[in-house]
Amino acid sequence: MRIVHVLTRLLRAGSEENTLACCLSQVRHGHEVLLVHGNEYDAALRASVAESLPVTTLEALVHPLSPSKDALALRDLKRLLLKWQPDIVHTHQSKAGIIGRLAARKANVPGIIHGVHILPFLHVGNVRKVAFLAAERVVARFTRAFIDVSQSMRDICVANHIGSPDQHHVVHSGFELKRFAEARWPSEAHRLLGTAPDQPKPPVVLMLAALEPRKRHVEFIEAFAPVVERIPDVQLLLAGEGPARPAVEAAIARSPVQANIHLIGYHSEPERLISLADVCVLTSMREGLPRVIMQYLAGGRPCIATQLPGLEEVLRHGVNGIVTPAGDVGGAAIAVADLLENGAYRARLAEGARRTDLTSWGLDAMCDSVETVYHSVLRSAREPRVTAVSARHA
Template structure:
């Protein structure tokens, strides 16, 4: 089977990791896989997968709205898809989801699937909401299936007339659960924390998130003072890379508590950082059901997370974590300080986190579920085209045999 995945950006973040895991699994099972991404990408990440799958950069595909560049990206992608003639086009992220699905339709691709990692019309102004909804509804008309990262994402889509219920499939964003459950501290943790060798570990807060405006690193740094006021030796580790790095660095520099903040960039062993942390935090304003929250839980750590669509599916407030209002970063900081000063409560949350059932977030579970959706969509498309044509029946049989080997 020939599969094309289309991403707006190829950075070190959850939706990209989810997409790459599927790409690599599909390639291992003999499918031809093409990954198309936009102008923003991590060169190291791109190089790490280029040996296993074909990767193409569309320089005109960018995250922000730009009519001239969007039209150019649409034209480039349409020509690429016509040349490649894929069986499945699977789009991810908001801009690629719009441009990619419309280009696939223009290129006469029958099976168009969209991964709903985030909804661009949630927690934005009215004008943006209307514009994003119009674009999503246009693209939804040419979409055969939606793969939602949470039940809440599915429900919001259906409530806003983005596809019918039978087109939506909830597939949790998979990762290696064992890796996080059995993690040890990083080597020489004092270097990460800025403490002397042999000195007792101070209380540690971890925010594991790409440096993007919606993650609100800057706002959290500004609210972090109320934590330091109560726990003076606390350390905040910010692990991640992204387009707002300079803004986050500037926020740290102007903070009177800069010495308590450690910005370490991308870390290849996030499970070790979680093991080192006393409390983990995520203050996103807009997101699907972020995989990092499940990683916090798998690592058995107390966490404070924003009230995002679907988060209640796994984080039970006061049981295995703390959920704070998405619009109130200060509430997250206060909750963290409370946990750091209440060791017994923190330990109770951590114990419950470790025993949270995360089996549906396993890597194999995700890849198998995506495979079954592809199979269903392909069978439906081939049957609907010309159900009595023996050539279609033969093609369907061949595709089905190939898919069962996935």
């Protein structure tokens, strides 16, 4: 197969990691794969991907709404697809999902597929919600299949008339389970925590998330002082990169407990950070089913997460983690302090995390399921349509 993946941004975040894992697996299986991304990207990540497959930057594809640039991006992507003649165009992220599917339609691509990593019309203002829903419904008319990261994503799409139930396929966002289950502390643990080499490890709270406003790092930093009041030696590690870094740095600088907070940026071995943590946290206001939650659990660490659609598919309150109300970041911070003070409860949740069945989040399972969807889409695209007239004469 000839496959083109289209992303709005190529940063170090969950949807990109999911997409790159699929790309690399498809290359290993002998497919011709092209990755297309917009003007916002991590140069080092792009260079590493380009070692395994061709990568094209679409400069006009930008994250904010921009009618003039969006029209250019549509034109340029259509030309690229006409030249490349793919069997499958698989789009990811909201802007690329709209422009990519429109371009694929204009280029007569037989297999048009959209990956639902997140829903852009949730937790936004009414004007943006109406606009996103209208756009999604238009391009859904010629989308052959949707690949949803969770059952909840699928159900919300269907409820909002974005595709029919039979078009949606739930495929969990896979990763190397063994890598997280068997991880050990990072060699630079003391440097990351700002402690002396001979000093015992203090309690560690980890938030592993791209630095984006929807992850609510700033709000969690602002709520962290009461945690330090109760556990003075606690250390908060914030691991990730992204456009909100200046805001996060500013929040740390004005925090009365800034000495207890460490922004360490991107880390190439997230599994080691998880092994170092006593409690893991995610306070996003909008996600699909975030893969980092499964990574926390695969590492055997209890996690505290604000309520998200689909979270109940894997995170069970009081069994392998704690779920707090969606809008209550302060409540998540209080839950962190409570859990750090209750070692027996923390150990019970950690055992629950280790026992969680994450089989369907394995990397091979994800890649195999995606390829199955591709083959199904191409088979249906080759089948002649049965019209009402031909049906009467059959």
